[in-house]
Amino acid sequence: MHNFLDFEKPIAELEGKIEELRHLTGNDEVNIADEVSRLQDKLTKLLQSTYGKLTPWQKTQVARHPDRPHFTDYIANLFDDFTPLAGDRQFGEDAAIIGGLGRLQGRTVMVIGHEKGRDTETRVKHNFGSARPEGYRKAIRLMRMAERFNIPVVTLVDTAGAFPGADAEARGQSEAIARSIEACLDIKVPLISVIIGEGGSGGAIALAVANTVLMLENSIYSVISPEGCASILWRSGDEAKTAAEALRLTAQDLQQLGVIDDIVAEPLGGAQRNAKEACKRVGDAIIKALESMDGVEGGLLKARRRDKFLEMGRKGLN
Template identity: 70%
Template sequence: MHNFLDFEKPIAELEGKIEELRHLSDDGEINIAEEVEKLQGKVDRLLRQTYGKLSAWQKTQVARHPDRPHFRDYIAALVEDFTPLSGDRLFAEDHAIVGGLGRFRGYSVMVIGHEKGADITSRVKHNFGMARPEGYRKAQRLMRMAERFGLPVITLVDTAGAYPGVGAEERGQAEAIARSIEVCLGVEVPLLSVIIGEGGSGGAIALAAANRIFMLEHSIYSVISPEGCASILWRSGEQAQDAAEALRLTAQDLLNLGVIDDIVPEPLGGAHRGGDSSIAAVGDRLEAGIRELLRETGPQLKQQRREKFLEMGKKGLG
């Protein structure tokens, strides 16, 4: 059963009717296949209409949907022999960022990403995907290790932002994020990043200063959350919808602005309705990207990344 978003209520009602009819069919001799097919056609039409014109705020809700595939789902489907590597060798292990070695479609790679957790216990363990400084320092360690062994780095970004707690600030959250961005920009191996859900603020760019940045169709990537932006500009979180529009945080906006390189399509109704096909589409895009980037030398990859970020923001203005 899906968790339905507010704007999906008409779809929820139709799917509820389909469920009832199927239940009736199971109980007796009634053949309701034709009626179910008709209703299913309506559901597909509604999904197409609804998801064809989502507002920025609605896309934010889809990006945060609890049933969207998470980091661990991508690892299970795409990476063989995944071996997690823990700790930053300075303070502790941070479960919000998971990283390790594995084989992706024949390539040995380092995979690093945010894990939000799937139920309340795992969400608390992974701190809802909000990393502390030790998470970013672990990411730096793993990226440097990948460079030492000449391995491409894949990062999967899904975070509301870096954790803003007192302890995190005391241990140098801003420095850890800045250093992560520096390491991303400096490594001489292919670095590919996919925004799979939320790309929130410095917490996201710490892993996403890459040669290739892809976004799932209904993911978001912004300097601050819409609620945070609204509370600063309007002194109230109620204007979050206006903030979402102003932030230009959708994949489509960011492609136009030259911030990302490509959009990975999601199945009808979003990745939370067809996780397997979303994951496969991300895998295909990453495989093509790795093959392309491995033709370049280390210094070329580093230079290309530097130029990419210096150019950013010029496109789409005016």
């Protein structure tokens, strides 16, 4: 059973009718099958029309959908022999960021990413994907380890932002994020980043300063959440829809602005409707990006990455 968003009400009603018909039995099974097929075609067209014209606020809702595949789903569906590596070697372990070694279509990679959790227990365990300083310091440790052994790094970004608590600030949150960005810019191995859900503020960019930055079609990436922006500019969260429009946070906007490199198409109706297919598409896109860097010397990879982000700054000043 799907969790439906507000704008998906007509889709939910149509799916409900299809399910009712599928459970009917009797002498008229042929006609029932024909009606189910007709409604299924109607559902496909409705999904195409609905998801073909999503507003930025609706895309924000889809990016946060509870059934959308999370980091652990990508690990289960894409990476063989995943071995998690824990701790920052300074303070402790942060479950909001998971990292470790695995094989993607035969290639050994260091994969690092945010995990939000699926239910109350796991959301609390992973702090809703909002990392503390030790999470970013763990990411730095794993990136440096990958560089030492000449292993590509893949990051999967899905966070509303870094944790804003007093304990995180006391342990150097801003410094840890800055050091993580520095490590992303400095390592001499391929670095691929994919925004799989929410890419929120410094908590996201700490893992996303990559040679190739990809976004899933209905993910978002922004300096602040629409609600946070609305509360600052209008002193009201009610203006979140307006803020979402102004922030240019969709994958399509960001590709046009040159902030990301490519968009990964989602299955019809969003990644939440077919998690395995969404994971497969992300995996294929990562492999394509890695293949484009095969044989490129480490110093050149680093130089290209730094130049790419410096150029964004230059464009912003003009």
